[in-house]
Each structure stands twice: as structure tokens, then as C-alpha cells.
Amino acid sequence: MGRISVFGLGYVGTVTAACFAHHGNEVIGVDLSPGKVEAMEAGRSPIVEPKLSDLIGECHRACRLHATSDSATAVLNSDISFLCVGTPSLRNGKLDLGHIEPVCREIGETLKKKESFHLVVLRSTVLPGTAESIVVPALEKASGKRMGKDFGVCVNPEFMREGTAIADFLEPPMTVIGASDAAHSQMLREFYAWVPGRIFETSFRSAEMVKYVCNAWHATKVSFANEVGTLAKELGVDAESVVEIFLADTKLNISCSYLKPGFAFGGSCLPKDVRALNYRAKELDLDLPLFESLLPSNxxxxxxxxxxxxxxxxxxxxxxxxxxxxxxxxxxxxxxxxxxxxxxxxxxxxxxxxxxxxxxxxxxxxxxxxxxxxxxxxxxxxxxxxxxxxxxxxxxxxxxxxxxxxxxxxxxxxxxxxxxxxxxxxxxxxxxxxxxxxxx
Ligand SMILES: NC(=O)c1ccc[n+]([C@@H]2O[C@H](COP(=O)([O-])OP(=O)(O)OC[C@H]3O[C@@H](n4cnc5c(N)ncnc54)[C@H](O)[C@@H]3O)[C@@H](O)[C@H]2O)c1
The missing domain is CATH 3.40.50.720 (NAD(P)-binding Rossmann-like Domain)
Structure with missing residues (x-):
């Protein structure tokens, strides 16, 4: 079993720390918030999430889960650090990477003094290019060491959902490991030996991008379903039975069909039918921005x-x-x-x-x-x-x-x-x- 440090005890970090400890690892959580550190160190959960308090209590009693506000202690007493700090939106929508660089600098400072190899795993959601342009340079600059020789970096996006976070974490649909060095992805793959589902080893950028593609797809699905329901209701159609039938088609509807990048759609049906739906929605004074965007996107x-x-x-x-x-x-x-x-x-x-x-x-x-x-x-x-x-x-x-x-x-x-x-x-x-x- 491994020695793990988890930076950021928010929704992702707390679940990550508890689940890794549950799997038998020795885990140290790190956060800037004294309240969160105090709670975890006392065996309490710093966040509300079903089953998490029990898990933290169990791991605390087994002495496998600790917390500190001192990043050096955490890095020196672990072999892998998972970065789970927040990456919120700025007011203009731009991704705020304000927590990523400082946490890398802190870890780098300690790596300067550390003799054994250390693996840094980026779990936070970041845009493609972040590992290459921010994480690796910040770690190298602060440590004076080289990635590959003295430490490794992996991008390992998190797919859990709040409310079902523990089950999602323990049984993820897939595990994605981005690395620029096969030896680093292999280390993380071995650490994840227990995980069900397929493990994908890919580049930093692909691993970073996959997370955004998943979330954009989920958002598209929700908006699509809501616009279908809105239109059906206004047309006096039973939305639920329509959706039930729609979902039963696993050949064209709920499938890989139409999801490979290619050329614009066309032919005698799709443009005509999308146009007719939009026209009818307008007649009903309905605002369906997703449907309206289809032809312009094409x-x-x-x-x-x-x-x-x-x-x-x-x-x-x-x-x-x-x-x-x-x-x-x-x-x-x-x-x-x-x-x-x-x-x-x-x-x-x-x-x-x-x-x-x-x-x-x-x-x-x-x-x-x-x-x-x-x-x-x-x-x-x-x-x-x-x-x-x-x-x-x-x-x-x-x-x-x-x-x-x-x-x-x-x-x-x-x-x-x-x-x-x-x-x-x-x-x-x-x-x-x-x-x-x-x-x-
Ligand atoms: N919340 C989710 O369900 C979810 C799911 C998948 C991925 N993600 C991604 O995971 C990341 C974390 O999300 P979250 O919801 O857990 O965020 P959060 O805001 O709940 O927690 C982030 C924590 O990081 C701490 N932190 C900031 N700088 C630090 C530092 N230098 N050292 C130690 N701790 C530090 C903060 O104090 C805070 O407690 C984000 O990139 C998010 O997009 C979130």
C-alpha cells in the first residue's frame, strides 16, 4: 500500500483522501483552511457527502487518515501527491488557475529537500496545456530538479458526482492517466490496480481535454432533454413516453453513432426536420437555444x-x-x-x-x-x-x-x-x- 498526500480538502480532495485510506493507503490531507484540517484530523468530514463521515471515521480509527496545514510534512511523508485544489471560474468565465501554481511551488520547495522519487498527480480540472505550461515548470523551478529524473507528473481527471461521490470514486466509469513519460503512467496504473473499468494511458493534453468533453456532453444531454420536454409539453405530447421510446434506440440514439468528428450534417431529412422544429417552437414563442444553434453550428x-x-x-x-x-x-x-x-x-x-x-x-x-x-x-x-x-x-x-x-x-x-x-x-x-x- 502507498503513502499518499492529498492537496485540497474540498469535495474532490476529501473523498479522494477517504477512499484511498479505505483502500489501505496511509493518507495525509492538506488544506489552507484550518477548520477543514482540524475536522479531518479529528476524524470528522469537512464536507457533507453521503457515507463520507463513516468512511473518514473508520480510516481515522485505523490511523490511516491524517490532515495538516504543513505541505512539507505531507510531501516528505508520502510518495504520491494528488492535487485537488479548486479551479473555479473568474467573473468573465476564464478558468482561475490561481491555486494550481502556488500548490506546485509549495510541493516543489519540499522536493528540493526530498531524496526519493515523488509522483505529482493533477486531479483538478484544468484546460489542455496546463500540466505542460504551469504544473511542470512550477515544480521544476521551485525544486531545482527535473521531471522524469527526480519526480513524475500525471494528469488524472476526476469523474465523481457530488451526492454519489464515494460510489463514483470507487467504481469510476473509466480511469484516465495522462503523462509524458510511460514510466510515470505505469506507476499510477499500478497504484490503481484495484480500480474496475478501463484504464486509458494518454498524453497530458488528452487527459485534460477528456474531462471537459465529458462535462460538455453531460451539459448538452441535460439541455437537450429539457428542450425536448419543453417542446413536447407545449405541443400537448406526453414527453415521458416520447423520451422512453427515444432512449430505447441504442443503435442511433444512445450509442456511438454521430459522435466522431467529421463533416457537416445534411441530406433530405436532418436540416429540414431541425428547421421545422425550430419554426414550430418560434410559433409557440418558445426559447430553445440549443435547437436553434444546430443549423448555425452546421x-x-x-x-x-x-x-x-x-x-x-x-x-x-x-x-x-x-x-x-x-x-x-x-x-x-x-x-x-x-x-x-x-x-x-x-x-x-x-x-x-x-x-x-x-x-x-x-x-x-x-x-x-x-x-x-x-x-x-x-x-x-x-x-x-x-x-x-x-x-x-x-x-x-x-x-x-x-x-x-x-x-x-x-x-x-x-x-x-x-x-x-x-x-x-x-x-x-x-x-x-x-x-x-x-x-x-
Ligand atoms: N466538486 C466536484 O464534484 C468535482 C468533480 C470532478 C472534478 N472536480 C474538480 O476538482 C477540483 C476541486 O474541486 P472541489 O469541488 O473539490 O473544490 P473545493 O473548492 O471544494 O476545494 C478546493 C480546496 O482546495 C484548497 N486549497 C486551495 N489552495 C490550496 C493549497 N495551496 N494547499 C492546500 N489546499 C488548497 C481550498 O482551501 C479548498 O478547500 C476542481 O478543479 C474541480 O473542477 C470537482
Missing amino acids: ESHLERAVSMVLSTGKKRIAVLGLSFKASTDDLRESPQVQLVKRLIGEGCEIHIWDDNVSLGRLIGSNRKYIEEVIPHIGSLLSTNLEQVLKHAEVVIIGTRGIDKKLLDSHLRPSHFVVDLVNLEKSERPTASTSYEGICW
């Missing part, structure tokens, strides 16, 4: 693709894939069509390859749509990939329905490839060309 993504292509300074463009997804010839509201239209407007010379789209076969609303948006589409479209790539400087991959071997055989090192659809790594063009994903 348009911004399309503009991102336009900017990315224009920023190459090259004007001869090959667009591979015109329909809104592979294996269909439906061009209605295809974002690829909108992209072509925008690039033509910017003076680009466009050639389009799409295996599924043959103008001669297009009929009905599909044909009418494309003829209205790009009247001379016939002269731009081809099913001959070699011809389309021949004069191009930039190659836009707008479909997954493309044969890698065929593509590789016609790509030249001078081609700049822009991937809009997030091809599987194994399907991406092989080396030599410059490859850039739109948002990865």
Missing part, C-alpha cells in the same frame, strides 16, 4: 472547410464525393454541394468525382435541387478519378466510398489532401501527400 462547420481550402492559396480543387454520404445519389442539402458552390464563388476551379452520382440518372426533386444550386454541375462531374485528380492541387475527400488503392495510385506528393469525413486511419492516403483532417 453552417460554421461548412465555412471551416471553405476557409481550410482557401488558406492553402491553391485554386484547382478536386472534390471526391458530392452526395451527403456514401452509397447514395441524394444531393438534396448535401453539405458537399454547398461547399462546391462556395468554392466556385471564391473563384476556384472545381472537378468532382462521385461514383454514385450520374446526372443522367438523377430525377425528381434531387435533380431539381442540384440544377438550382449548381446549374452547370454536368460539366464538373465525372466518374473518372484519374481525370479529376489530374489538374488538382487540393483534393477534398468528401466520401468514405472511395477505394484506397485507387486513390493512392492517382495521388501525387504535390496534392494537398483535406479529409472531411474522418476516414479510418487504415483508409487514409499513404504518406507523401500532405493530409489534414477538418477537425482532427
